[in-house]
Amino acid sequence: MKNGYKVKICGTTNLEDARLAADEGANFFGAVVETDFSPRSLSLDQAKPLFSAQPIPGVALIFNMAEKRAAQLIQELNPFAVQFLGETDTLFIRRLKKAFPSTELWQSVHLPEAGKHVDFAHFKKAVEDYIEAGVNALIFDTAAVFQGKMKFGGTGLMCDWNIVKKLMDAVRSPVPVWLAGGISPENVGPAIDATDPYGIDLCSGVEAIPGKKDPLKISSLISIIREKSANRRKLT
Numbered sequence: 001m002k003n004g005y006k007v008k009i010c011g012t013t014n015l016e017d018a019r020l021a022a023d024e025g026a027n028f029f030g031a032v033v034e035t036d037f038s039p040r041s042l043s044l045d046q047a048k049p050l051f052s053a054q055p056i057p058g059v060a061l062i063f064n065m066a067e068k069r070a071a072q073l074i075q076e077l078n079p080f081a082v083q084f085l086g087e088t089d090t091l092f093i094r095r096l097k098k099a100f101p102s103t104e105l106w107q108s109v110h111l112p113e114a115g116k117h118v119d120f121a122h123f124k125k126a127v128e129d130y131i132e133a134g135v136n137a138l139i140f141d142t143a144a145v146f147q148g149k150m151k152f153g154g155t156g157l158m159c160d161w162n163i164v165k166k167l168m169d170a171v172r173s174p175v176p177v178w179l180a181g182g183i184s185p186e187n188v189g190p191a192i193d194a195t196d197p198y199g200i201d202l203c204s205g206v207e208a209i210p211g212k213k214d215p216l217k218i219s220s221l222i223s224i225i226r227e228k229s230a231n232r233r234k235l236t
């Protein structure tokens with residue numbers, strides 16, 4: 001999608017699905033690397049074929065990875081962007097940015113699932129700090145406990161879109177802001193209406209089975225997003 005809302009098809013585990021996302025018109029694919037709480041996590045070697053092909057720009061998602069390993073990942077995969085899933089030390093962001101100026105650094109911000117209490121001041125400060133440190137994009141997503149373990153993303157659960165919108169309005173981010181968490185073809189329209197994000201990032205909502213994307217779900221999602229984008233253009 002060249003104009004309008006962007007789409008990232010995330011949790012991609014194989015090259016066929018990265019190509020499918022590209023063919024259907026998504027803007028980015030994402031792959032989770034060396035992240036133990038994700039059933040879709042790839043080793044560096046498993047991720048290589050996806051990133052050497054990069055049919056569309058690829059985003060490598062990592063969780064609290066050591067700095068040396070993150071540098072190695074950037075050198076070996078040459079992703080368009082690295083996306084941090086954990087709460088990232090802003091000095092770490094600054095150092096990586098200096099070392100790899102041509103790699104974008106994206107930061108996930110994980111809110112609790114909708115209905116749970118949100119410490120608004122905490123999230124506002126975190127977002128301001130990430131912007132100040134120089135991240136290139138922010139992704140609001142959902143974190144939740146599964147089988148006693150906190151999962152930062154890939155939950156299939158929505159966060160509170162009204163709070164996302166309130167945070168967006170409060171920080172007036174100079175960088176693109178994505179919405180993720182439990183989005184599917186069924187609810188992508190209301191998700192866009194509620195937050196008017198730069199883009200939509202999703203994983204389980206377009207899968208046939210965990211780890212395998214569903215072509216029909218992706219094409220239905222993209223056609224809804226195209227329609228929403230066309231309507232927005234009419235309004236501006």
Ligand SMILES: O=C(O)c1ccccc1NCC(=O)[C@H](O)[C@H](O)COP(=O)(O)O
Binds near residue numbers: 009030032040183201
């Ligand atoms: O896909 C996963 O298993 C995953 C696990 C941990 C972090 C991220 C993960 N997926 C990639 C994404 O960024 C997802 O698009 C995002 O978390 C939303 O996932 P979903 O709620 O399944 O759409």
